[in-house]
Amino acid sequence: MRFSDLISETLHSLTANKVRSGLTILGIVVGIASVIAMVAIGQGSQASIEQSIQAAGSNVLTVMPSAGGQSGPGVRMGAGSVESLTREDAESLAGLSLVTGVAPSSQGQGQLVAADANANAQFLGVTADYVKVKGLTVASGSFITGRDDEKNAQVVVLGATLAEDLFGESVDPVGKRIRSGNMLLTVVGVLKEKGTSGFTNVDSAAILPLSTCSRYVTGSEYLSSITLTIADEEQMDAAENSVSGLLLQRHGIASADYADFSIQNMADMLETVSSVTGTFTTLLAGIAGISLLVGGIGIMNMMLTTVTERTREIGLRKAIGADSSAISAQFLAESVTLTLIGGALGILTGWGIGALAASLLGASAIVTLDSVLLAVGVCAFIGIVFGYYPARRAASLSPIEALRYQ
Amino acid sequence: MGTAVIDARDLTKVYDGAGAETVALRGVTLRIDEGEYAAIMGPSGSGKSTLMHILGCLDTPTEGAYLLSGRDVAELDDYELAELRRTTVGFVFQAFNLLPRSTVMRNVIMPMLYTRVSHDERDDRAAAALRAVSLEEKLWTHRSNELSGGQMQRVAIARSLVNDPSLVLADEPTGNLDTATGDSVMDLFARLNAEGRTIVLITHEPDIATRTRRVVRITDGRIVEDAATADADIRQYGNGDGADSAVSPRVGDA
Known part of the structure; x- marks a missing residue:
């Protein structure tokens, strides 16, 4: 047929x-x-x-404070609820060979009052490297500088959503002033919208110099996280080991089981x-x-x-x-x-x-x-x-x- | 006589039923030459259907040899049997067996679907066959279930002719037709035979058998008479033990 x-x-x-x-x-x-x-x-x-997840960067390690003893006795406290990480820890981590960038940060909550709007916002205290480590882009103005950090400068960089909430869509907030508690913050920059990345939503955050945040918002020298970028995605595990080793040594802890911090590996998570x-x-x-x-x-x-x-x-x-x-x-x-x-x-x-x-x-x-x-x-x-x-x-x-x- | 189309020697057919053997043919020897027009007669159960199946290569004999157009059927497998049917035998059935939803043309072309005939030649051959059975051209595009019984049987005969078979095998071709229509179909067979076709009818009707040129009578699996129609004692046979099951009711075509 x-x-x-x-x-x-x-x-x-x-x-x-x-x-x-x-x-x-x-x-x-x-x-x-x-x-x-x-x-x-x-x-x-x-x-x-x-x-x-990838927006947060898959070559990123996040170190957070956590109660020691994963398998130890007693009440275990959640990540971020204890104070164990310091700026010195962050500075020493920058010396590790695989680490290309270090961004210590602290977090707090607060009310922001602009000329005709106010908002409850998340404060992020960061250093100048934060913008690079997190892969952020400044839409207008500039980011926090090292000098701002040294001088406890009362400056703020606004996330895209927050800027819109406070000043509306058409206004460039750079140069405007915002009051929060006993701070009078000058807006120096606005970030480009990024979307949720990892655990923090920078779009609705008010970003301060780390020293300013410690002094006026959290009232503590301790950090809520240290974000690290690693040179090579293939070496994430090696990097994690060396970070963990260094911190254990600095904190005088003998075994990783009792570590007072935890490390989150974005690649693993992905x-x-x-x-x-x-x-x-x-x-x-x-x-x-x-x-x-x-x-x-x-x-x-x-x-x-x-x-x-x-x-x-x-x-x-x-x-x-x-x-x-x-x-x-x-x-x-x-x-x-x-x-x-x-x-x-x-x-x-x-x-x-x-x-x-x-x-x-x-x-x-x-x-x-x-x-x-x-x-x-x-x-x-x-x-x-x-x-x-x-x-x-x-x-x-x-x-x-x-x-x-x- | 000329070349043998059918050359059957001592055919025996035994059906293996559950525990019981049924002997349908007990040594049938039959030779039918090219150009003959013969009727195979017999009451039901006589073995005439079995003989027809073997002659038409739908079945093979248990014993004995059957040569159709010189080819020994016993040596052929299913595929070769199908090929032999395709090229050598044209079947005409009592119930016509046309595809009801297909047009007349499509029905007539069907046997050529299984050959390598080109599309154009197909149409030509189908048209020639339909003209040979005198079917009006305006009916060619009708669906076959729109035709009368006589027209359907003409289409079926045309279908049997398209592959130019050396044998046309008709099983009770008038069984489902009234007398007048049956007569016209028999006229058609007579004409085809006059044109040189070899035709074998299977029938139990003496009236039909008398219109052929040779009668082969079969009873209990044996040939009991084989004579020229003029010499055969058909009437007596027909009135005597010819009590066949008569015409079976017509059912929808395949």
Whole structure:
């Protein structure tokens, strides 16, 4: 049988029963669409989570104070709730060979009062290196300088959101004054919007020189975190070990089990989150896959019914000279055609559902070429697997019995 | 006589039922030459259907040799049997067996789908076959279930001719038709035979058998009479033990 004849015969017999063919295709459409949509949503959220972690820099180590003794007795206190890190610690860490940047910071809460607005904001006390270590960009004005830090200067750099809250969208706040407690802060710069990165949202922060923050906001010389950038992402573990070793030595602690600080490694975190969201995506796809399986069984059901209904036709075709392979090719072609049509519609529908769900959930949906290829492959596979048995059955009918079939 | 189209020697067919063997043919020897027009007659259970299946290469004999156009069927596998059917045999069925939703043309073209005939030649051959059975051209694009019984059987005969078979094998071709329509179909067979076609009819109706040129009577798996129609004792046979199950009710086509 010629290929063009096979196609023509296939379409002819599929259109002979449009409702049944349509419903069978619908089964495949639902299956494929749910797989595509689920994978798209899963991969979309995975990408947005990874993006927000990567925004914080994946070559970054964050050292935070924590109660000693991870496995020790007594009440364990949360990270950041104890005072153990000092500026001297930060300065000594800068001497380590793998460390390219050090940004000590302290945090506090406070009320900011501008000319005609006020806001409750998070204060960040930082040094001049902070902008480089955190990968921030100054939109207008300048950042905190070393000199500001030395002189406890009453200057502030505003996060993008905070600047807008206090001064409105169209006004450049640089040079304006803000009151907070007994400080009168001069705005020296505004940051470009960055989005949440890691644990701090710099967009809504008021950034002060570290010394100013210690004196007027936190009232303490201790730090709430030290952020370190590392030269080489491949050496994050080595860097973490040397940072930990140095701090233990400085704090006079013998064993890492009793450390009064903890180190967070962004690369590790990214890996963990990726694997969690990856599992989540697989789970979603697996559940959607079940409906694909059901669609496949629908195909097999329809093809078996068709074989029974067309027994006499099969007998006739064999009598006039069709061999078994021509008969099975015909039935296989019908089931593969059903799945391919269903698959194509399913990909489009899934794409649509993914985009719609993403816009409703405020996440992103990513339809990758991989998932489309996978869906097409699965379709062809289903068409062949679930069409094979009915096709074999049709081909193996004896022409005499088939012609006699009523 | 000319070349043998059918050369069957001592055919035996035994069906292996569950525990019981059924002997359908007990040594049938039959030779039909090119250009002959023969009827195989017999009551039901006589083995005539089995014989037809073997002659049409739908089945193979348990013992004995069958040569169709010189090829020994016993040596062929399923694929080669299908090929032999495709090229050598044209079937005409009692129930026509047209595809009801397909057009007349599509039905007639169908046997050529399994050959390597080009599209153009296909159309030409189908048209020639439809003209040979005198089917009006305006009906060619109709769906086959829109035709009358006589028209359907003409389409079926046209279908049997398109691959230019050396043997047309018709199983009760008039069984589902009224007498007048049946007569016109028999006229068509007579004309095709006059044009040189080898035709073998399987029938239980004496009226039909008398219109052929040779009658082969089969009873209990044996040939009991094989004579020129003029010499055969058909009437008596027909009125005597010819109580076949008559015409089976017509069912929807394949």
